[in-house]
Amino acid sequence: MEVLKIGIMGTGRIASLLAETMVQMPEVCLYGVASRSLEKAEEFAARYSIKKAYGSYEELAADSGIQLIYIATPHSEHYSNARLCLEHGKHVLCEKSFAANYSQAKEMIDLAEEKNLMITEAMWVRYMPMAETLKEILHSGIIGEPMTLTANLAYLVSNKPRIVKPELAGGALLDVGVYTLNFASLVFGDEITEISSSVIKTDSGVDAQNSITLLYPRGKMAVLNSSVQVLSDRQGIIYGTKGFLVVENINNFESICVYDTDRKLVVTYERPQQITGYEYQVLASKAAIEQGMTECPQMPHQTTLHVMKVMDELRRQWGIRYPFEKDE
Template sequence: MNWGILAPGHIARKFAEDLQYVPGARIAAVGSRSLDRALAFAEEFGVEKAYGSYEELVADPKVDVIYVASPHSEHYEHTLLCLNAGKPLLCEKAFALQTQQVREMTTLAKEKGLFLMEAIWSRFHPAILQTLEIVQSGQIGEVVHVQADFGFKAEYDVTKRLFNRDLAGGSLYDIGLYPLFISKLLLGIPDEIKAVGTLTETGVDMNCSMALRYASGATASLFSTFAAKTDTTCTIYGSKGQLFIQSRFHETTGLTFYPEEAMPQSISTERKGWGYAYEAEHVQDCIRQGLTESPLLPHAFSIELMESLVEIRRQIGVVYPGDEK
């Protein structure tokens, strides 16, 4: 299957490296707003075609599927561009800025009969799949609480994407999405969210702390920050034991199961390369089956996740361009 890479940045390079682990996958073309950047990426990864515009990339008849790796602020526009050109795609998270945008994206994909999925790569990691299996088997009993964090110390540079409001910067959309994702995967849609944050002078969140309550009675404590390196772990507390997802939990190679009245059990899990191959292989399988959405990460999941992200942003006071629409 021939992949096109839209926006050859840092994440796109990791994704491109990991395609070597995906049977039948190759990069056929790369597109950037800068032809020089596209040519450099093409040379690095042995890509035949390099384009100096995204429009040229999506028009390439040899491209079967596109990986969108542009900033969060561009995901809505670039998804529509791909779909209107008849291309199925995998779009990086956060899927868009507002819930209405995600609804429009997924509706268009269904109307055109094209596959579309948010690139929450952790959903397909062996460690996360095993976590879900352990929890659903009842080995830790009923989930009572989920605690998860993700933080690293970023250089405070207002010109860079992480702190740029126009590019949807801030810790929540960049890394806070991971703790929010794991809590949603395990517990579903929260009944109540309480969030506080510390904003930078550019109006995006440096820190974001979230407390969630679910219909089951379970709760979650989630945290993201650009101000400090955190443990970046996840602990799932159950009525019969605990499951600890080792650092960094969204891409880990190890779990520890703490039964209520037995010795802890260490569980090693596989990870090929950076860990992006699993989602890419899943995308290829879905496209070959003629699906418009993933059965493991359906459109409804991304819509509901975006609803939570938007509500958290509202509570902490982060406003992105277009929010007033």
């Protein structure tokens, strides 16, 4: 496969960032875009010189010229949108959070595997070179054994309807907290022994702010905070037995600074030049498709399902259930 033909489902901010990225990538062709409004799709297509615009998701999924569809719709729609794509034989790159809950995510993955199609979660930091750099630093033993980590991510986005509406699977957890959970997963893996948490809800009943503590084997701990009401420094800090390191911006690692037992800076790793950072998940998807894989090794299905299961448990603790889940 030389150039991968890609379609985008949805025309929001993230879809625009992906389009801006892909038009600068010679490895792919941004072939089509779909919205529930043909006018919006046509405007988006004109902006990025995309060949085709569709006024329905069904038309996009049915186009035989497209191989991979990037899903950039609200969390509540990922399940039905992904099923539509898979039923039409399309590979899927699905924006995070992958689904609204574990049950939906499992069905999406099972269907992809049944049809021998690639599906992966667009958790972009997982695909970036800096994620591998972080693993290499930890493996080197320069900070000793990592025992504790903290991570926080918060943005001033509580004015956006998709963030606060329960029917759109809103809340800080699925929108930004998923990054803190993935950061912890990158460092400590997925074997969690205990989950405890606190939450502050919006008037609409979804989580506005949350604090999560995860315990792991051998006495390891992660403390994670996310919010849609405040602005945070976005740092991830990993504390080891011989020092610690600071990751600037867990949402797109800008740098990793390593400190010794005297808290003196030892070494700094800077992020390599990138288009936007979104190119890596697209290239990983292309490689997986070419190799006949149903998942990307950077974001295994097992990890996607693990994180979904953790988020289900957190929402259970908080008493948050989305309206459409009552039918599941």
